[in-house]
Amino acid sequence: MGVPCSESAARKRGRLRREALTVSLRFVAGTLDIGGFPEEGGAPLPDTCRWDARTRRFRAPAVSYAPVVRALVQGGIAYEDEARQYGVLNAGLQVRRDPRPFQTEAVDAWRTARGRGVVVLPTGAGKTEVALLALDAMRRDTLVVAPTLDLVAQWHRLLGERLRREIGVLGGGEHRVEAVTVSTYDSAFIHMEHLGARFGLVVFDECHHLPSAAYALAAQHCLAPFRLGLTATPERVDGRHAELEPLVGPVVYRRQVRDLAGDYLADYTVERIFVDLSGDERQAYDEARAVYREFVVGQGIRMSQPDGWSQFIIRSSQSAAGRRALAAYQRQKQLAFAAPSKLTYVEALLHRHRRDRALLFTERNDDAYALSRRFLAPIITHQTKVSERTRVLEDFAAGVYNALVTSKVLNEGVDMPAANVGIVISGSGSVREYVQRLGRILRKQGDKRAVLYELVANETSEVQTSDRRRERDADD
DSSP, rough: OOOHHHHHHHHHHHHHHHHOEEEEEEEEEEEEEEESSSSSTOOOOOTTTTEEEETTEEEGGGHHHHHHHHHHHHHTTTEEEOOOOOOSEEEOOSSSOOOOHHHHHHHHHHHHTTTTEEEETTTTTTTHHHHHHHHHHHHHHHEEEEEHHHHHHHEEEEHHHHHSSSSEEEEEEEEESSSSEEEEEEHHHHHHHHHHTTSSEEEETTTGTTTTTHHHHHHTTOOOOOOEEESSSOTTTTGGGGGGGHTOOOOEEOOOOHHHHHHTTEEEEEEEEEEOOOOOHHHHHHHHHHHHHHHHHHTTTTTTSSTTTHHHHHHTTHHHHHHHHHHHHHHHHHHHHHHHHHHHHHHHHHHTTTTTTTTEEOOHHHHHHHHHHHHHOEEETTTHHHHHHHHHHHHHHHHHHHHEESTTTTSSSSSOOTTOOOEEEEEEHHHHHHHHHHHOOOOTTTTTEEEEEEEETTTSTTHHHHHHHHHSTTTO
């Protein structure tokens, strides 16, 4: 019986030593500074904490704040919290809507996961309402991070309307911090090491952007214990979506387009249409393709490899043959993306849907401008000023225009319930881009039925590109 008594005494001595400790937590330039432990060994802290022999204190990324506090509480260790600088909101939502059942389910799942995690919902399903419900539930000073100024403006307007309070803005030349603030990812990266202790809840809209080298630091430098990621497509081609879990939390709730179509999203169909090139177009395409392929094969470049494209660009700059190959590559892409025969079919589709609201999507800006001139339709690209973009979208919603041309800037986050026809003239092989473009026409409005046309130049490299972006069923 002596051994158990010895173990009990050791545990008691350890408990008394822990009770004698007074640990301090401080926020220092995007990190959590932990003082009070006399030595490195034996501290019941998460693995993210590292002992600094110079200061004789532990240091961790600010994102570790919640796990550190839980470890101290579970270890029975008293602590002084000088790190937390966020407050409790004195009021939540002032304007409420009846949430859809899946929105309530999403927030419940997120709260069950200790207020950390990613909610995956299709475009148009109301991800912003999930964030508002989470904010109302936690009522902590809140930062919303969005990828574009358009989305920042949209969030700023919505939060102001629903909370009826002053909303801060970081980005676009503004730097105004309030208890509830909206920021671009760029501004969050720049300022988080100073503001990272200011918010108890952080919402990452379109959170698939987060696992980049720079933006990830914004999440690491923020100590907010509550974190919500919103996206329609968390997966990334580079595989870095795995980094979302330590930055935001795991995927806690997911619904697909097919789960919500009809009841909460518009019913829709997807039509992939293969357009044959004309005789002249086919000859020009084959000739350009042959020049490009001869160079690639001769150089031993495998374009399917991760470094294939960069190798092609490097070697194409080193010789006249390489420069001809690059020009040929661009020529064959142009013929596949915007062949006159394909644009003729676009004209037929626009005539068929002349009483509808159609969005025309292209991969390249120059193709978008050509379409705009040909069909006398307004255009929105990354070069369009915010004021002009707002006016064009308002006129489109009001029916002043029944067609709108864009390249990539409308892929994310723009609320366009009037649009019910999408025509993809060209695009990348990204599944995310494809799903986002579909989402632009799925917002519920009455008994609207949507249709997405995907035009593919037959017997060209665009067929493989189309196959890649459809690898996951469009209903996803």
